[in-house]
Amino acid sequence: MTAARSFLAGLCALAVVLGSTSCAGGSPSRTVSVLGTWVGDEGNLFVDEVLKPFEKSTGIDVQYEGTRDFSAVLESRVRDGDPPDLALLASPGQLQQYAQDGQLVPLDGKTSGIQLDRIRAEYTPAWLHSGLATDAGGIQRQFGVVVRGKRKNVIWYSQAAWGRARLAQPRTWEDLVKVTGDITSSAPLASSGSAWCAGLRDSSSSGWPGTDWIEDIILRDAGADTYRSWYQGTLPWTSPQVQNAWLAWKRIIEVSPAPQTTTGMLLDGIQYGEEEMFHNPPACYLRRIGYLQTSDYQRHAADFGYFDLPPAGGGPQNIEIAGDLLTMFRQSDQAADLVNYLTSVEAQDVWVKPGGAISPNKRVTAYPDETTNSLAQSVNDANLGNVVFDASDAMPLTMRNAFYQAVLEFVAEPDRLPAILKNLDVVRCQAYPEAASLHGCP
């Protein structure tokens, strides 16, 4: 009997040990889910370089998911009642929509845990301004903060290719049309490639690279106030200012022979030019793109050059920016910690170091070269009134999609411009019911 009792005691002891072992390590971990658009190298940079120090120092597990079809994925998650803790919106239009619907947590709330005073001190006002939206009660609040910025309305080129072709840097639109014509008509240059690396195809939003052209021309020729009234829906698409912008772009498009050039534009992806611009001889000489992939930038950082055309009527340079707006869908201490970290100089330094982006935080100094630094400084030094956000991103979704489609229609058949603009005005009247009712809508 002694033996049996001892055996039973041993079994019990084993059970206790096994039980305690299986229970060990069951403490809940702190996680934050983040949804964004960065995939590939951009996604790796965010996860491996930017987030690592945060996770290491706080023990918070950040679960980042990057998708090219960000808008559709976010919309479906919000609809299913399962939004991420944080999302990186690319569009102030989307920010406004979610804020209005009461889906977003305001970052300026007393209990939000966000160090907004510090962010206000460190951020350039223009960047901070782009995160403002009105809530369901009509009160303007800080619902987002830009964490990765882009300077738009600049034209990129290869300094080496440009030097070899002995091309002069354009100072006006006429110069730009002339340079385009020179490349197209010059036998040695045209035999190797075309003037512009211009691909309009991009997954779910083909056409958007063309919107940058129209935005840039309106901003340069008509000024920042006209630009704002246009994307806010009060200036009709059929107005002379907007129509002239399309016609100015048409001059560039029509320099090259159709339909080969336009077919190429419509079927080439936005990546076209990343490498082709740096071949010898290059496949194309000029590229208007709102952002450069980090890996793309790193490959050719020494050879990149850029210029932006001064305003047609003189005066200060107007700057167009775009960026990823960090927003909070579910409030938690760890989500607030991550927002505070991502807006800090420490995180931003890591982020901008490889190149391809600029920081909204004006204390950041870790830019890889003078080119990127000067782009960042151009935003920091500009007056708030001269800095505007990407218009198509700021438009309501239906207006934005119609704009993308209109670009494709225009490139395919430029002579249909009056009908295209008329159609855009029809969409405007539906997309901005309150603003448009005052300006040319039935």
Add this chain to the structure above:
Amino acid sequence: MTVELDTHPPASPPSVPAVRLRRFRSPLWIRGFRSAAGTTPGRLRALLAAMLLAILVVCLTGAEAVADLRNTTVTAADRTSPTVIDAALVRVLLADADRVAVQGLLPTAGGQRTTNGPGGAYQDDIKSVEQALERARTTGLTGLPMVQTVNDQMVLYVGDVAQAQAYAAVLAASAGSDSSPGSDSSKTVDLSVVYLSYAAEQLRTSNGALATVEKFRLENRSRLPNRGWGPWPLLVVQLTLGTVLLGLVVGAQLFLRRRFHRRVSLELAGIAAIVVLICGWTTAQSVSTSRALDEGVRETDRVTCLSQARALAALADRDYRYGAHPTLVASTARPPQEGACATATPNYQEHPTAAQAARFLDGQDSAEVSRELRTFLSAPPAANDHDSAYLRVDRSLRQLQENHLPQLTRAWDDALPSRGLEWILIACSVGAAGLTLVAFVPRLREYRKSS
């Protein structure tokens, strides 16, 4: 029955050596066990305990092995295999939808265009894709977010085809009369063609729907049992313990004959028979299920590879039609990098060379179908045979698939262990335990009475 009581004390300890070494003193319970085991009742009790423990382990490992076989078979038959087949079917349906869309929306060589759009076949394909994805979401074991991604990509694909259809309809309506005064049609681009290209991009880029669903298929394919899978570690434990148990039975028989003059104990003979039955049945079932699982996995691969072949033919047919469009230099839709039909067709690509195509159906059933596919993939068919050439190849491949489906079902049925086998094993074990008690308890009682 004559009983010779054994009340001898344990053997006397060995003589103490001249130099006394410090002896290890066993714990009290071990010393108690040793002294008790030295006696006949002690030995009886030890034998009883050891045999009951061995029966318990043989029973548990047998039941666990059978449960393992059943779970693996049910998971493979009801979840993994249907997921893999559905994922491959999604590729076929998407490729066919795109083929039908291009066929329905592009103008003919003569420049004529229908206003009907892609029609019912396209709608059926899309509806079937949705249903197959929904089934995959329910049955899939891993990679479920990829199903959502494919769903999202399909929404974009359908949107692009709808745009292509809208532009095609406008162009068809205005055919013969220039609707845009002042426009030069030779300088304009057909946007329905452009949107078909955008739609194809949703399917065919390296992270498009076709590649994503293939990744999903491969992830779930990796969850099918490996070749020769079986609960072999459990069987080794069971057979070892079964052998030990048989040894104990023999030992017990010898012990009872020596101490109690029992020539043959019928109970012990019964226990031996039951142990052989349990171990034999479990082993036979494991071998049979393992073979059937191999066959099921093989058939799953055959069916999915035939789906890959069908998708390949549909994509080729789509490209022949699209590439013939006069204003288009080349299709910008790139083939997906991940298109390998893992086991049977390692060299499979979306656009295989003739040599790769020749190997595509190696090991499959029909040399004739292989030849048809190879011919179709190597060059566009003649214009007057275009429609029927594709349909002929697809029909042959589909027929082969249908021939394999009953074999697949039979393989899974064969793999399923006999119904209630676990309970039979447990009942047999309870019987063996009962016989053990019947063999030993009366002997122990005799000792108790005499003491």
